[in-house]
Amino acid sequence: MAWFNELLVSALIVIGASFALVGSWGLVRLPDLMSRLHAPTKATTLGVGGALVASMVYFLAGNGTLSVHELLITLFLFLTAPLTAHFLAKAWMHSQRPGDLPQPAQRGWSTFDAGEAEREAASDQPRPPPLSDACGSSASPPPASPSSP
Amino acid sequence: MAHPSAPRPTLLRRWFPHPLLSLTLTLIWLLLINGVSVGGLLVGLTLGIAIPRLTGGFWPDRPGIRNYRRIFSYLLLVMWDIAVANLQVARIILFRPLASLHTRWVCVPLALTSPEGIAVFAGTITMTPGTVSCDLAADGKSLLVHCLDAPDPEAAVRDMKERYESRLLEIFP
Numbered sequence: 001m002a003w004f005n006e007l008l009v010s011a012l013i014v015i016g017a018s019f020a021l022v023g024s025w026g027l028v029r030l031p032d033l034m035s036r037l038h039a040p041t042k043a044t045t046l047g048v049g050g051a052l053v054a055s056m057v058y059f060l061a062g063n064g065t066l067s068v069h070e071l072l073i074t075l076f077l078f079l080t081a082p083l084t085a086h087f088l089a090k091a092w093m094h095s096q097r098p099g100d101l102p103q104p105a106q107r108g109w110s111t112f113d114a115g116e117a118e119r120e121a122a123s124d125q126p127r128p129p130p131l132s133d134a135c136g137s138s139a140s141p142p143p144a145s146p147s148s149p
Numbered sequence: 150m151a152h153p154s155a156p157r158p159t160l161l162r163r164w165f166p167h168p169l170l171s172l173t174l175t176l177i178w179l180l181l182i183n184g185v186s187v188g189g190l191l192v193g194l195t196l197g198i199a200i201p202r203l204t205g206g207f208w209p210d211r212p213g214i215r216n217y218r219r220i221f222s223y224l225l226l227v228m229w230d231i232a233v234a235n236l237q238v239a240r241i242i243l244f245r246p247l248a249s250l251h252t253r254w255v256c257v258p259l260a261l262t263s264p265e266g267i268a269v270f271a272g273t274i275t276m277t278p279g280t281v282s283c284d285l286a287a288d289g290k291s292l293l294v295h296c297l298d299a300p301d302p303e304a305a306v307r308d309m310k311e312r313y314e315s316r317l318l319e320i321f322p
Contacts, residue, residue: 019235026242035252037281038238038297045276046235068180082275082282089283089295101293102256104286113287 005061009054016050023047033092041085048077164198166205171197212265213322223316230277230312238279241298254283255302257292257309266321267292273313280309 026039052070059067093111107113165171178193179185214220241250257274261267271282271292279297286292299305 019239022239022242026238029242029247031247034281034283034295035250035297037295038279039242041275041281042231042234042238042277042279045231067183069183072177072180078272078276082272085275085281086271086283089281093284101254104256104258104288104291106290107287109284109293110287111284 002061005057009058009061012050012054012057016047016054018047019050020044020047034089037085037088041081045077045081049074164202167201167208167211169211170201173197174200213263214320215322216320219316219320223320226316227273227276227313234277234279238297241279245298250298251296251300253296253299253302255294255296255299255306257294257306259290259292260310260314261317261321262289263321266317269321270314270317274309277313280305 023039023042023044027036030036030039052073056067056070059065090111093109101109103109175190175193175197178196179189182189259267259270261270267285267289271285274280274282274292274294279299281295282292283295284293294305294309296302296305
């Protein structure tokens with residue numbers, strides 16, 4: 001039984017490590033920052049997951065105790081990975097000012113659009129009525145605001 | 150902090166402004182010390198009462214959750230999708246020629262309105278197959294998503310909305 005546990009733990013570590021390696025290789029191979037962002041947010045989740053499950057199995061089989069720290073690491077990872085990706089993407093948008101973004105129908109993306117109060121102060125025009133489709137195409141100009149009644 | 154003229158909240162409401170947060174903090178403390186003991190439970194309860202009370206001014210309203218049971222099925226679905234996403238992204242990184250990738254931005258119109266719901270939706274999009282959510286429209290009605298490989302942008306948007314947002318709409322108001 002002991003060798004089976006060792007085999008299981010080794011297999012989990014090797015699987016996890018290969019996913020981490022693939023994630024790192026993605027960082028090298030993919031051409032631009034936004035594509036590279038996909039590699040560490042996903043391929044490494046299973047990499048870390050494999051190592052954590054291996055750790056749980058090891059302590060369960062070796063000491064007979066259920067170790068739950070690994071679940072917490074998973075939880076914190078799932079909370080922080082989307083946040084870091086989001087901040088990296090926002091920083092990239094600020095530094096590159098990409099022109100090929102699809103535009104939402106009414107207001108710009110919050111990275112570029114000023115707050116509600118500043119916008120209200122800047123113009124006395126009433127806001128355009130809400131559209132059924134929230135996303136306009138990037139080619140069409142924003143809808144003209146109706147004349148005030 | 151509450152407005153001075155607002156009616157004073159009840160004792161229970163003042164000590165437990167967010168009962169779920171109190172419970173979660175206590176549970177996380179027990180997980181952190183890796184075992185259940187009376188001392189650990191007391192420290193956990195102290196944290197669970199103190200932190201929501203001290204930070205309660207920042208979120209005066211409790212997030213409305215319609216259906217607690219659906220949270221678990223949603224978690225299972227997302228866990229499964231994350232495992233699949235790992236395999237898909239690994240395959241793209243290893244075997245696909247870069248020129249054949251349809252990397253593009255898509256704009257996802259949101260039906261969700263609660264901030265908690267939108268946050269969970271955006272986090273799910275980031276953790277699942279080939280998509281990273283990047284920005285929210287200033288009016289909170291659309292989400293900017295970067296797709297690693299989306300040959301058909303409309304199908305990608307439809308998939309995200311049907312698979313995750315429709316389920317989240319049943320959880321968050």
